[in-house]
Amino acid sequence: MAVVELKNVVKRYGGGLTGKAARSEEAPAVDDFNLVTEDGEFVVLVGPSGCGKSTTMRMIAGLEDNTEGEIRIGGRDVSDVAARDRDIAMVFQSYALYPHMSVFENMAFSLRLKKAPKSEIDQRVNEAASILDITHLLDRKPRALSGGQRQRVALGRAIVRQPQVFLMDEPLSNLDAKLRVDMRAEIVKLHRKLGVTTFYVTHDQTEAMTMGQRIVVMRDGRIQQIDTPNALYARPANMFVAGFIGTPSMNFMKMRVGDDTRSLKGETARFRAGDAFTGDLLDSHRGQEVWVGIRPEHLQHHEGDAGALENGLSGTVDVVEPLGSVTMVQLEIDGHRITAQLEGDTRARSGDTITLTCESARLHLFDVVSEQALARQPVESAATA
Amino acid sequence: MNAQRSNIGLAVVGWLVALIMFFPILWMVLTAFKTEQTAFSTTPEFLFSPTLESFRTALAQGAGYWHYAFNSFFTAMVSTLLGLALAVPAAFAMAFYPSKRTDFTLVWMVSTKFIPAVGVLIPIFLIYKSLGLIDNDWGLIMLFTAMNLPIMVWMVYSYFRDVPKDIVEAADIDGASTMQTMFRVILPLALPGLASTGLLALILAWNESFWSLTMTDHNAATLAVFIASFKSAEGLFWAKMSAASVLTVTPIVVLGWFAQRQMVRGLTFGAVK
Numbered sequence A: 001m002a003v004v005e006l007k008n009v010v011k012r013y014g015g016g017l018t019g020k021a022a023r024s025e026e027a028p029a030v031d032d033f034n035l036v037t038e039d040g041e042f043v044v045l046v047g048p049s050g051c052g053k054s055t056t057m058r059m060i061a062g063l064e065d066n067t068e069g070e071i072r073i074g075g076r077d078v079s080d081v082a083a084r085d086r087d088i089a090m091v092f093q094s095y096a097l098y099p100h101m102s103v104f105e106n107m108a109f110s111l112r113l114k115k116a117p118k119s120e121i122d123q124r125v126n127e128a129a130s131i132l133d134i135t136h137l138l139d140r141k142p143r144a145l146s147g148g149q150r151q152r153v154a155l156g157r158a159i160v161r162q163p164q165v166f167l168m169d170e171p172l173s174n175l176d177a178k179l180r181v182d183m184r185a186e187i188v189k190l191h192r193k194l195g196v197t198t199f200y201v202t203h204d205q206t207e208a209m210t211m212g213q214r215i216v217v218m219r220d221g222r223i224q225q226i227d228t229p230n231a232l233y234a235r236p237a238n239m240f241v242a243g244f245i246g247t248p249s250m251n252f253m254k255m256r257v258g259d260d261t262r263s264l265k266g267e268t269a270r271f272r273a274g275d276a277f278t279g280d281l282l283d284s285h286r287g288q289e290v291w292v293g294i295r296p297e298h299l300q301h302h303e304g305d306a307g308a309l310e311n312g313l314s315g316t317v318d319v320v321e322p323l324g325s326v327t328m329v330q331l332e333i334d335g336h337r338i339t340a341q342l343e344g345d346t347r348a349r350s351g352d353t354i355t356l357t358c359e360s361a362r363l364h365l366f367d368v369v370s371e372q373a374l375a376r377q378p379v380e381s382a383a384t385a
Numbered sequence B: 001m002n003a004q005r006s007n008i009g010l011a012v013v014g015w016l017v018a019l020i021m022f023f024p025i026l027w028m029v030l031t032a033f034k035t036e037q038t039a040f041s042t043t044p045e046f047l048f049s050p051t052l053e054s055f056r057t058a059l060a061q062g063a064g065y066w067h068y069a070f071n072s073f074f075t076a077m078v079s080t081l082l083g084l085a086l087a088v089p090a091a092f093a094m095a096f097y098p099s100k101r102t103d104f105t106l107v108w109m110v111s112t113k114f115i116p117a118v119g120v121l122i123p124i125f126l127i128y129k130s131l132g133l134i135d136n137d138w139g140l141i142m143l144f145t146a147m148n149l150p151i152m153v154w155m156v157y158s159y160f161r162d163v164p165k166d167i168v169e170a171a172d173i174d175g176a177s178t179m180q181t182m183f184r185v186i187l188p189l190a191l192p193g194l195a196s197t198g199l200l201a202l203i204l205a206w207n208e209s210f211w212s213l214t215m216t217d218h219n220a221a222t223l224a225v226f227i228a229s230f231k232s233a234e235g236l237f238w239a240k241m242s243a244a245s246v247l248t249v250t251p252i253v254v255l256g257w258f259a260q261r262q263m264v265r266g267l268t269f270g271a272v273k
């Protein structure tokens, strides 16, 4: 158990080049990464493919050197510490079990290398095996195990170590959907039980939201935002995070801030921003375009007279996707594709023109150039409600 | 229907090719059981009364079969073990700690095999002569090792490359030193590959004739020299030469046949994914 600190960490894969040549090459795989975990925290790294999640993880593990910056584990600078001496355990996406060893030996390997007494090895392996419910598999070779069982063995191998830090790089991505959900819960339970600082990499935002105490959203090697799942959802720092977190993704429309700085106008859509936004921010964008973000689940079908609405947008329904409890409706509004999550029994049909409405407290505004969030919603209750 | 017919056609072609390739060996075996007269006859004879006469001569005290066989065995075995001892660490470094020049080094090593052996005969002969290594088992072992090393490094390298990188990294994180990773993880996984490499080196050394004939006289002479000795000033002894050849190839063929079963791969299956 330990605090992990990353300070201004940069990774460049120089292709063997060093110094200036490497520096002037392409963009770094990880750029200026800063994070201090809490002791025992479960941190999820999430982001699209190639954004540098694995690279960050591998630098913490010591499998990859950081080009710049500093990494500390439990207060100790580990820059010059080899992976085997960092006291971390890693669960690989491929599981990376030793094929020629039984499950028991796979789990016991690290202890044997440490020359732990046999009784201790037996005890720790059996303990880990019973936590993971794989006691009956201990004599088998990895090739005689199912994917889910191999996954458990890989976890077991990490648990037996009793390391300071767990690193897990997309450990569930080779499992089928149902097993993933089960294992997800189990890893969270395991973490709660062991209390070991854990880094967990995934590109699945649902996994990130359900598992992480804090989530690091990355893109192109740069941290976009570090926050709790609720805060990421309620106050995304920029359009990338806003679009990445939440399913289905947030809708974006370009609208103009009215001269009264209290209204937002699209071609047909309009919102009265009311008190949900700080006046200053809208003042500064008076008469300018902004991106307006609306989550599909915050749109409601308004069946009455549209003319009287302060917050309304109308469009023709394109696609209706009933999912049982809810129905996804896609419409074209002012040239933007909008998805709305309506009630399961909605009467909206493809071809209908319908009006949607949204509480102004649910709106997200972003600068059109920087794509940074403009006015964070100050209404906390709106986020958690 | 059509597919079946073409399958039969393929089988026939396959058998024909196999027969053509096998025929010289068959002829050698048949000749070994003939008398010198029938062996020399210009009309090929398939039906004859077999005799063990040639074998008797070849195995007779004076011929020294066991002396040559021991030399063959000793030089092939030791050069193979020596080759493995050198190839494994070299391949390990190249597979797991590659540098910018690794690919070039590999190609360069194998390219040394492009030079015909006879091209370096004179310098090596002179060096060996001044070192007193002519007609010496160890001289031959060094030659065999050097001759096989490029292929051995290349083979072991490719088997090491087959070991998933994740597994090596997992061992690293589990606390294994480089040596421990090599001996406890990589070598067990690459064992079938090492066995194939060793077997190939053994066969190549056992069958080697150029250096054996040029660098030895009697002390270190191998079975290649034994076979050649039946072509002497007094004449060519086809039947005895064939018997000697049969006695030479049999051990290695039997070994190869047994070893083949041990080398079925598949150990890595189930480790990754």
Ligand SMILES: Nc1ncnc2c1ncn2[C@@H]1O[C@H](COP(=O)(O)OP(=O)(O)OP(=O)(O)O)[C@@H](O)[C@H]1O
Residues within 6 Å of the ligand: A013, A029, A047, A048, A049, A050, A051, A052, A053, A054, A055, A056, A203
């Ligand atoms: N060994 C390497 N040499 C050169 N470039 C690399 C190397 N490993 C990764 N990269 C590059 O670094 C960037 C980040 O890669 P990384 O593997 O960390 O992404 P990731 O977020 O884990 O993606 P994924 O979700 O696909 O696993 C990518 O652009 C990748 O091409």
Ligand SMILES: [Mg+2]
Residues within 6 Å of the ligand: A053, A054, A055, A169
């Ligand atoms: Mg990755």
